[in-house]
Amino acid sequence: MSTETAPIQPLDLDPHETPDPAEPSPPADDVQQSAAAPGEEKDKKTPAVRALVLTGHGGYDKIKLQLRTPEEGGVPARDQVLVRVKACGLNFAELMGRQGLYDALAAPPVTMGMECAGVVEAVGEDVAERKAGDRVMVLSSSGLWQELVLVPADQTFIMPDAMSFQEGAALPVNYLTAHMMLFQMANLRPGKSVLVHMAAGGVGIAATQLCQTVSGVTVFGTASASKHKVILQGGLSHAIDYRTKDYVEEIRTISPKGLDIVLDPLGGSDTQKGFGLLKPMGTIVVFGAANSVTGQKKNLLAMAKTWYNQLSISTLKLMQANKSVCGFHLGYLKDFTLIRQTMDTLLGLYVQGKIKPRIDSTFHFEEVTDAMRRMHERQNIGKVILLPEPKKGEEKEQEKEEEKEQEQEKEEEPAEASAIPQEEEEAKPEEVKEEQG
């Protein structure tokens, strides 16, 4: 493996794997050229690609746009494919990863990105089911926010003809998560009631659409008030503004007996509230801890509060309550057969027009800060997409940058990149917003 790029990680790799110590630390400018390791002629001949690299934990400035030599010179191993990336998905987990709150992401420096869509450029000799020119979605635990990626072929999924690259980048994480929670864990059936928090977000919209594939399902959703019109049009039965109203009271008014299913991406006291809202035989699926994130920087107080307020229940009490508590984390799911089967189901639903990712906004790689800010500031309705292609007008700047680097390389021996500090940012005193409800 080249020491020049953060590796694509198969989903089942040890999440605590540390990066290759030989990997050069990225320098501090905004668009940077990583130095080629001495003797790596193969890599030097391959044009550099743009990649978004997490260089340390903290605020927006920790993600750098770098020019990097493609891994293995862009030559696929036997079971791999080389994909030219056209669009990437931004996930809440990446906001947490930037802050150092996402265990499934390797320590920096690491190229971020769990999903993308693009075109296969080359395949390894053992790959029979993919060919150059195939349009594919890709799923990985990280490494996909770059122009060219080398990935195991079985982590790619052929896109339907009608699907755009932006939709392809928006679908895998959100829809796999929503489908597995609703159908594998909570056994959604006709006539049931479901609470979807963050209902205007990526997973929230996916869950709402999937609920509509089953007859007579009532979907309650919490979201900021400005988004209610859109999500009600998208099929939500009841929208609740958690910022101004007590969602437990609102739900009890409409459905006094409670709910069959609660999807909980918030954690802390909201898990307790969700458990309390369940009817007997109901199921809560805990799949996130968004309450521990309050803004750009890590907030220790919010983290402590979320941890302290989490649901803690003995199995005896659980038995007496006749309720189920489940946990779901796609990043730790190693069953790729199940993932593939679920993806087949999702693609069938897409082709039938029953599901369709809603794209909120698109940002070029150089605008990753704006993309993340949009999510942190709770403005998105649907998926935020990152585009590897340079923003118009920036191409020339990049070409100049590359030419300059090449001239410098000719003049100098490749120098070892200096180490960057990787200490986690200490939490700054910030306003702590109340947890939902």
Ligand SMILES: NC(=O)c1ccc[n+]([C@@H]2O[C@H](COP(=O)([O-])OP(=O)(O)OC[C@H]3O[C@@H](n4cnc5c(N)ncnc54)[C@H](OP(=O)(O)O)[C@@H]3O)[C@@H](O)[C@H]2O)c1
């Ligand atoms: N376990 C898994 O495998 C898995 C997979 C995917 C996602 N997730 C989890 O699912 C949740 C949704 O993820 P997503 O990627 O689809 O993101 P998303 O819902 O698009 O996230 C942004 C939206 O969430 C709402 N929100 C609630 N609390 C927030 C907070 N503390 N900071 C910022 N926004 C907040 C905001 O909308 P409103 O104000 O309108 O509510 C915001 O616009 C996250 O908790 C994520 O960790 C888990």
